[in-house]
Amino acid sequence: MRATVSAAKKCELTVAAANQATHLLLVEDSTQLAGAVARELEGDFGYRVDLARDASEARQAMVMGARPAVIVTDLLFEHVNRHFTIQQQQSPAVSTARNFVESGLATIATAREFHPQVATVIWTSGEDNRRLHLLFAEQEMGVLSFCSKSSATGRSDDLVKAIQAALHARAYSDPVLCPYLSPPKTARFAPRLIGEDAKRCIWRALARGANCRQAVAALTNYSDRTIGNKIPEMYEDLQAIDPGLPPGGKPFIEVARFAATNWQFFLDETVHRMYP
Amino acid sequence: MAQLMVQEDLDRLTAAGVIAELEWAALVFQAAVLVAAAAVDPFPVAARWVVLGLVLVHVALLQVYRRWGGPFARGGAWLFVPLGQSVAVTALLAVMATPGTFGWSISTPGCGYSNGFWVLLSGYPWVSGRLARWRVTIELAGVLGFAMFILMLMWLVNDSFEPIFLRAAAVNLAWILTGYTMGKSGFALTRRVARTQAETQRRSYSEFFDFLHSHVKASLAAIRLEIGAGSPDVLARVEDLGTTVSEYRVQLLLAQDRVSLATLISESVRLVNGPLDISAAPRVGSLSVDRARGVLIGRVVGDLLKNSLEHGATQAAITCGLTGNTLGLSVQDNGPGFSDSVFNDPAHSLWRLQQAARSMNGNLELTNPDDPSGACVQLSLPLRSAS
Numbered sequence: 001m002r003a004t005v006s007a008a009k010k011c012e013l014t015v016a017a018a019n020q021a022t023h024l025l026l027v028e029d030s031t032q033l034a035g036a037v038a039r040e041l042e043g044d045f046g047y048r049v050d051l052a053r054d055a056s057e058a059r060q061a062m063v064m065g066a067r068p069a070v071i072v073t074d075l076l077f078e079h080v081n082r083h084f085t086i087q088q089q090q091s092p093a094v095s096t097a098r099n100f101v102e103s104g105l106a107t108i109a110t111a112r113e114f115h116p117q118v119a120t121v122i123w124t125s126g127e128d129n130r131r132l133h134l135l136f137a138e139q140e141m142g143v144l145s146f147c148s149k150s151s152a153t154g155r156s157d158d159l160v161k162a163i164q165a166a167l168h169a170r171a172y173s174d175p176v177l178c179p180y181l182s183p184p185k186t187a188r189f190a191p192r193l194i195g196e197d198a199k200r201c202i203w204r205a206l207a208r209g210a211n212c213r214q215a216v217a218a219l220t221n222y223s224d225r226t227i228g229n230k231i232p233e234m235y236e237d238l239q240a241i242d243p244g245l246p247p248g249g250k251p252f253i254e255v256a257r258f259a260a261t262n263w264q265f266f267l268d269e270t271v272h273r274m275y276p
Numbered sequence: 277m278a279q280l281m282v283q284e285d286l287d288r289l290t291a292a293g294v295i296a297e298l299e300w301a302a303l304v305f306q307a308a309v310l311v312a313a314a315a316v317d318p319f320p321v322a323a324r325w326v327v328l329g330l331v332l333v334h335v336a337l338l339q340v341y342r343r344w345g346g347p348f349a350r351g352g353a354w355l356f357v358p359l360g361q362s363v364a365v366t367a368l369l370a371v372m373a374t375p376g377t378f379g380w381s382i383s384t385p386g387c388g389y390s391n392g393f394w395v396l397l398s399g400y401p402w403v404s405g406r407l408a409r410w411r412v413t414i415e416l417a418g419v420l421g422f423a424m425f426i427l428m429l430m431w432l433v434n435d436s437f438e439p440i441f442l443r444a445a446a447v448n449l450a451w452i453l454t455g456y457t458m459g460k461s462g463f464a465l466t467r468r469v470a471r472t473q474a475e476t477q478r479r480s481y482s483e484f485f486d487f488l489h490s491h492v493k494a495s496l497a498a499i500r501l502e503i504g505a506g507s508p509d510v511l512a513r514v515e516d517l518g519t520t521v522s523e524y525r526v527q528l529l530l531a532q533d534r535v536s537l538a539t540l541i542s543e544s545v546r547l548v549n550g551p552l553d554i555s556a557a558p559r560v561g562s563l564s565v566d567r568a569r570g571v572l573i574g575r576v577v578g579d580l581l582k583n584s585l586e587h588g589a590t591q592a593a594i595t596c597g598l599t600g601n602t603l604g605l606s607v608q609d610n611g612p613g614f615s616d617s618v619f620n621d622p623a624h625s626l627w628r629l630q631q632a633a634r635s636m637n638g639n640l641e642l643t644n645p646d647d648p649s650g651a652c653v654q655l656s657l658p659l660r661s662a663s
Contacts, residue, residue, distance in 0.1 A: 030494040036501035078486075125493055127485075128529070128539045135561060149497050150518075150546045156501070175545050175557035175594075179538035182561040183597075189562065243598060244537070244564040244659050257534075 024163065025061060025068035027052045027107045028123070029077040033149070040156045047163075054080050055106035062114040070163050071111045072147075073104040075124040075133050076264055084267075088208065099208075103133060105270035108141060119166035121145040123159060126177050132189075132265035134180040139188045140274060144169065148176035189241045194266075194275045198222055199234055206259030207266035213252070231255055290470040291401035291463055292349065299346035300338050302392030306365075307334035309389045313369065317385035323372035330365065351402035362390035363425065370429040379430030379441045387448055390422060391455035398459030419456055423449035485528050492521050522547050526574060535570030537563045537603075541594065544577040548592075552585050558596035558605075565603070569657060572632050576640065576655050577607060579625055584609035589650065601659050606643070608652040616645040626653075633657060 024047045028034035031053065038049040050066060052058040054077040062068075084101040104122060111118045120143050124130055137143040147162035158174050165172030173181055182189075194200040198220075205219035213227045220227070235251035238258055245254060259266055313319070314327040340346075347354035369386035370378045378385060397418070403411055427445035431437045496518045503511050526543045529535055537560045545554050565573065577594065584592050589611030596605045618624045619642070630640040638657035644650075 030498070033494045033498040033501075036498040040501055126539070126542045128536045131536060131538055131562065148542075148546070149494065150549065151497075155504075175549060175554035176542050178557040179541040179545075179560050181559045183559045186561060242562045242564050243601075244534075244566075246566075246660055 021048075022046075022070065022163075022167070023048045023050070023066075023068045024070045024072060025050050025052060025058060025066060025111070026123075027054065027058045027071065027073040027104065029053050029074060029079060037156050037159065041160070045156070045160050052107075053077070055102040055104070055110060056080075058107045059110045062111065067115060068111070068118060070119040070121060070166055071107060072121045072123050072159065072163065073107040075104040075122060075130045077103070081264065100267050100269040100272045101264060102269045103264065105133060105137060105141065105268060108137065108143065109270045109273070119145075119163075119169075121147055121159070121162045121166045122177075123147050123149060123162070124177070125149045126180055129261060129264055131180045132262050133268070134177070135182055135189055136265070136268075136271060138181055140190055144171045146173040146177045146181065148174050150176050190271075190275065192237050192240055193234075194271070198226065198230055199237070200275055202227060202230055202234065203259055203266045206256050207263035209260075211256060286470055286474055287467050288401040290467050291399045292351075294463060294466050295396055295399060295401065296345060296349045299348050299396060300341040302396055303334050303338045303341060303346075305392045306389055307331050307338075309386060309391075310334065310365075313386045313389075317369075317383075318374040318377040319372055319385065320374055326372060327369070330368075348396045348400065355397075355400065358393050358396070362393045362422075365389055366426065367429060370426075370433050373433070376434065378433050379438070379444045380434075381440075382444050382447045384426065384430075384444050384448055388451050388455075391451060394419060394422075394452050394456040395459035395462075398456050399463030415456065419449070419452050422452060481528055481531060485525065488521055488525055488528075493518070496521070519547055526578075530567060530571055530574060533567055534564045535567060535574075537565055537570075537573065537596070540565075540570055540574050541577060541596070544574065544581060545594070547578065548581045548585055552581060552589065552609075553591045554594065555591050556593035556595065558594055560596055563598070563603075565659060569603075569636065569659070572629070572636065572657065573603075573605065573655070576605070576629055576633075576653075579629065580607040580609075580653055584611050584651075587611045587614075598659075602638075603657045603659055604654065605657070606652055606654040608650060610650040613644070613647040613649065613651045614642070616642045618642075637661065 024041065026034055026038055026041075026049055028037075028051070031051075034051050034053075038051055041047045041049050050061060050068065052061055055073075058071070058073070080102055088099070104124070108120050108122075111120065122134065122137055122143055122145070124134070124146075126134070126148055134146065138146075145162045145166035147159050151158045162172050162174070194203055201220040201222065202216055205216045208219060210216045210219050213224050213231075216222075216227050217224050222230075232251045234255050235245075238255065239245045239247065265271060310327050310331045314324045314331070319327060347357040366386060366389055369389070373385045397415060423445050426448050427441055430441040430444065434441075496514055499514055500511065500518075503514065522543055526540070529539055529543065541557065541560065545557055548554070581592060584607070589609035592607060592609040594605070594607050596603070598604070618626045619630050619640075621627050626640065633640040633655060636657060638655065640653065640655050643652045643654050
């Protein structure tokens, strides 16, 4: 046991020596967790860590001149989502650009705008409503490094592995997040799901809470008939990316349920920018 | 954010529940109509006794319906039983009425008897597919057809057609439509109540799931980091709390109709990751399974990983792939291995899991029995039943 601890400590010191100059921006909404992780990354592994609570704060930091070598970002920011939900409940029918929500994808997109060579790590717990974000980050944004917040050791060493992998442009995912990523040779899901204008509009209307064809028509300006024709096609798209869905199910119910579960993805600001 | 409220299954179950409660009450209503007809409508004395006899038959049927359920609750071809009953009793009342009275006033003997049938039909739950789209049209055609049937009875029992019959039939039609509309409204109301309850429950689940994620898990991770290795007892308790939270999250996950396989495997891995080195975890992307399969897969992965840990394994690898419609999932460890005789022991959890897999046309088997270098258990499971 002593030998193991000693080896681990030696490894920590080696990593710390190599990380003396590495500047890291940690974007996490839980300040309690972010603070504890930052202290460990600085104290034990030698990184220089700046903190931001969400994509907006991360952007502000970069506007002020921060040049991180690595961005470690959470995916969904609770306070941003809560604010967005309240805003939507107050004016659900308004469909403007500001009615999209910023996630960790926005952090990555912004960081790359400022510093194209920045390394990126997605650091999240992994949840049902984050799986499309994870796939989108992997398939559309080329993110290679994924790390869950449930470290196997209870410490930040998995995160350090993920950071090192990102810095060396290597793929890394720990076993908790790995299941969310796409199997090898899988086609990109986004072009199929939201590549077509009409389907994208319908997905977003459903994600905004429209729960019948008439409500979707009111939000999209497509006719009831067009929506009626598109919904079965959208269900086929879903079956293509999720073969577990039953054939000949109830397309509207399944499609609306999927949109409701993944509303943060369909109304994501970065997804909107890439698929306007 | 609003979640989907409409669920056909929920609607069907709600309507079936209401019908089960109302069907015997419809018989009481029909018996009351017959008592009123026997008392005030123009029937010969013998016919009045026959009508009262019909009342007794309804009272007897009441007990049958309450005990074993009525034809509406059974669904399918049983629907023709109450329809036939309405047709037969209405025709019998027309034939037994004092000659020259049936249809000669707007108050037709036994008028309103069939209303119970139309109220229940308005909420009949076993309609689906293309038929559901034409449902209201078909039902209204039925209502109109029944009014025409009454008009035809007036013509037949009186041997002539008089203009007043049209007025009498129109009054009957109005009563039937009233019953049908009230039924539609009542069923719509109960469906709305059920949907609101389901939505409230779903939202509460979702909020609690998010709470466990955003607050409890993040706080536990922060506490683990703050404590460090210096307080092993406190750390162990924090780990226990983390495990309890993860187990609860799996329960919440399995309360949904469809379960994300990635989330299911991820949560199972999260429970053992650390004490057990998970050297490989599968990439499953967007694949989902229904609740029954989700429960089985969750138990298989969870039990196998826990067993590996309990029997001294230090490393485990999970693989998962899809061949056609069949999911193949295996868990391999470096423990002491075991004999496949456990699959013959009903007291063993693996036997129960194998039975559950077989009941879904799948299987659970040990691919390398008695291998001292570790065990590899494979689950094969069709994503959908053959039907």
